[in-house]
Amino acid sequence: MAQKGTLSPDPAPASAKDDPLVLIVDDDAGMREAVVDLLQSVGIEGRAFGSTAELLAAAVPDRPGCLILDVRLPGLGGLEFQTRLDGLGIALPIVFMTGFADVPMSVRAMKAGATDFLIKPFRDQDMLDAVDAALARDRSRRSQRAATMTVESLAATLTPREREVMAEVVKGRLNKQIAGDLGISEVTVKLHRGKVMRKMQVRSVADLVRKVEVLDHEG
Amino acid sequence: MAQKGTLSPDPAPASAKDDPLVLIVDDDAGMREAVVDLLQSVGIEGRAFGSTAELLAAAVPDRPGCLILDVRLPGLGGLEFQTRLDGLGIALPIVFMTGFADVPMSVRAMKAGATDFLIKPFRDQDMLDAVDAALARDRSRRSQRAATMTVESLAATLTPREREVMAEVVKGRLNKQIAGDLGISEVTVKLHRGKVMRKMQVRSVADLVRKVEVLDHEG
DNA sequence: CCGCCAGTCATACCTTGGTTTGCTTGGAAG
DNA sequence: CTTCCAAGCAAACCAAGGTATGACTGGCGG
Numbered sequence: 001m002a003q004k005g006t007l008s009p010d011p012a013p014a015s016a017k018d019d020p021l022v023l024i025v026d027d028d029a030g031m032r033e034a035v036v037d038l039l040q041s042v043g044i045e046g047r048a049f050g051s052t053a054e055l056l057a058a059a060v061p062d063r064p065g066c067l068i069l070d071v072r073l074p075g076l077g078g079l080e081f082q083t084r085l086d087g088l089g090i091a092l093p094i095v096f097m098t099g100f101a102d103v104p105m106s107v108r109a110m111k112a113g114a115t116d117f118l119i120k121p122f123r124d125q126d127m128l129d130a131v132d133a134a135l136a137r138d139r140s141r142r143s144q145r146a147a148t149m150t151v152e153s154l155a156a157t158l159t160p161r162e163r164e165v166m167a168e169v170v171k172g173r174l175n176k177q178i179a180g181d182l183g184i185s186e187v188t189v190k191l192h193r194g195k196v197m198r199k200m201q202v203r204s205v206a207d208l209v210r211k212v213e214v215l216d217h218e219g
Numbered sequence: 220m221a222q223k224g225t226l227s228p229d230p231a232p233a234s235a236k237d238d239p240l241v242l243i244v245d246d247d248a249g250m251r252e253a254v255v256d257l258l259q260s261v262g263i264e265g266r267a268f269g270s271t272a273e274l275l276a277a278a279v280p281d282r283p284g285c286l287i288l289d290v291r292l293p294g295l296g297g298l299e300f301q302t303r304l305d306g307l308g309i310a311l312p313i314v315f316m317t318g319f320a321d322v323p324m325s326v327r328a329m330k331a332g333a334t335d336f337l338i339k340p341f342r343d344q345d346m347l348d349a350v351d352a353a354l355a356r357d358r359s360r361r362s363q364r365a366a367t368m369t370v371e372s373l374a375a376t377l378t379p380r381e382r383e384v385m386a387e388v389v390k391g392r393l394n395k396q397i398a399g400d401l402g403i404s405e406v407t408v409k410l411h412r413g414k415v416m417r418k419m420q421v422r423s424v425a426d427l428v429r430k431v432e433v434l435d436h437e438g
Numbered sequence: 439c440c441g442c443c444a445g446t447c448a449t450a451c452c453t454t455g456g457t458t459t460g461c462t463t464g465g466a467a468g
Numbered sequence: 469c470t471t472c473c474a475a476g477c478a479a480a481c482c483a484a485g486g487t488a489t490g491a492c493t494g495g496c497g498g
Contacts (some may be wrong), residue, residue: 106322107336110329117326159444172423175485188446189487195488204391209428363451378474407476409456416456 020135021065024048024082025055027074031120035068038124043117046130052076064142066115066134068127071105073100079105082112082178091141093134097122148218151211159200165192169205239354240284242311243267244274244300246293250339257343258350271295274399284359285334285353287346290317290324298324301331315355316341317382323403370430376418384411388424389431 024035024046032048039046049055051074069078076084084092096109099120106117115137116130158166161182168178175193179186202208224283243254243265251267258265268274270293288297295303301313315328318339334356335349377385380401387397394412398405419425 097463101322103320103322103325103336103338106325107329110326111335116330119322170425172421172425174483184445184486185447187448191447192445194486203393205424206389206391206428209258209425210432213429213432259467380475393453403475404477405454406478410476413456 018064019137020044021061022046022068022131022135023055023060023065024068025050025052025073025078026068026070026097027072028070033072035127038127042128044135050074052081054077064135064138066093066095066131066138068095068097068131071096071109072100074111079109082109082114093137093141094129095130095134096126114202142189147190148214151200151215154200154211155215158196162192162196164195165189166200166212169193169196170209181201184196231343237283239263239357240280240282241265241287241350242284243280243287244269244271244292244296244297245287245289246270247314250289254346257346261347263350264356269293271297271300277289283357284355285312285314285350287314287316287350290315290328291319293399298328298331301328301333312360313345314349314352314353314355316346327391335423363437367433370419370434373419374434375414381411381415381418384420385415385427385431388412388415389428 016077022039022044023207026032026035026048027050029050034049036046036048047060049058052069053075057066067082071078073081078096078098085091085094092116094109094113095115096106096117097120098105098118101117101119115134118126118130155163155166164182165178168181173181175186175189179189182189197203197208200208200211202211221395225310241258241263243251245251245254245267246269247306248269251269255265255267266279271288272294286302290297292300297315297317304311304313313328313332314332314334315325315336316339317324317337320336320338328336337345337349373405374382374385383401384397385398392400394405394408398408401408416422419427419430421430
């Protein structure tokens with residue numbers, strides 16, 4: 001915090017790397033442009049595509065953001081696309097928009113986790129509110145995920161035995177019990193235990209429990 | 220656990236006390252009866268009301284269940300009712316049904332946490348699926364809540380000082396650090412700590428951390 | 439073949455956690 | 469005024485956690 005190295009010229013960039021990026025898919029070029037302009041008017045970067053295939057083909061950078069999808073699209077439709085995204089490991093919040101909507105369609109989309117579902121023509125403010133909500137959702141998901149990955153990378157440095165010992169420790173077992181369970185001596189357990197605490201970068205069992213908790217809550 | 224008192228005659232009731240109860244609100248008597256009959260055909264008890272006011276007036280027993288609400292109702296409408304329920308501490312999952320629906324209405328309901336939103340006339344199976352999902356959601360919410368309340372009742376027996384010590388223990392602080400923070404001797408900390416472990420019915424710090432975690436996750 | 443590393447164990451030593459016994463104090467309820 | 473209880477302290481003791489140091493084994497890659 002106090003002083004940084006001479007490399008990495010980023011004193012106060014406020015640059016694009018972590019600013020949100022909104023991906024728009026609509027087959028109507030006019031609508032694409034309108035949405036991009038709308039977002040730009042509030043300082044949000046948008047990138048538009050004419051079809052879901054186009055979006056998948058493009059190398060989308062890893063940035064916080066969300067999707068705005070037309071429901072009726074050439075090729076893969078918006079709702080089917082929503083289903084596929086989970087399989088691809090993409091978990092961006094989705095805002096649907098459509099001119100031809102019925103209630104079952106919107107309910108299905110919302111049940112599948114969509115953030116909002118707007119009918120064209122929509123008011124600018126409604127879209128901006130929806131995008132705000134979607135971006136907020138993505139931010140919290142990303143910070144959650146970042147925390148999980150940090151812990152995972154720490155846990156990856158553990159040897160198999162250390163992992164076993166850690167599992168027993170967070171269950172609250174005593175060293176002698178762990179030794180009995182694993183068929184080894186108590187001293188060895190203490191040794192593994194010590195390495196676990198160092199590698200996981202915690203100093204108390206309480207901290208270790210909390211770190212490991214986030215691991216199996218979703219991972 | 221071994222033997223119970225001579226009171227409380229409930230050897231193996233399998234009775235209605237914990238079977239799900241579905242509450243239906245619709246101003247159309249025919250619809251009310253139809254839904255109740257439909258539910259009964261799959262062994263689910265339903266209780267119908269002509270308005271939200273009627274439902275609030277009735278003494279609804281504390282049982283697992285869900286709500287089926289018509290959107291258009293005399294007096295307080297379904298969607299407004301949904302909003303009010305949170306304020307009243309009622310958190311039953313809601314299945315909406317309506318004959319006059321538009322997309323914004325359904326989206327608003329789903330964003331507010333509704334389980335499903337059906338348009339009349341609906342297929343029997345759709346309603347049964349929606350109720351199943353709603354009941355599943357309520358079951359998990361109730362079991363979650365039961366766990367929280369168990370821990371809360373244990374924590375309620377703690378004295379103020381014990382609570383302070385517990386808070387520090389789950390932070391992973393050493394006894395001597397806790398003593399310093401609270402301005403008391405280490406021996407006294409150990410004493411409080413011991414009482415905390417007994418009162419919270421745990422034997423390890425790991426278990427204590429997990430019990431306390433569920434407390435501030437929602438409560 | 440040698441080095442590396444996970445895994446194991448023993449001895450010794452120190453720190454921390456946890457309990458018991460006994461005693462004191464101050465406030466609230468009876 | 470007495471009883472009750474949260475809160476506190478001390479001494480003594482035992483159990484558990486934690487850290488060296490040193491040494492042995494077995495597998496795997498260079």
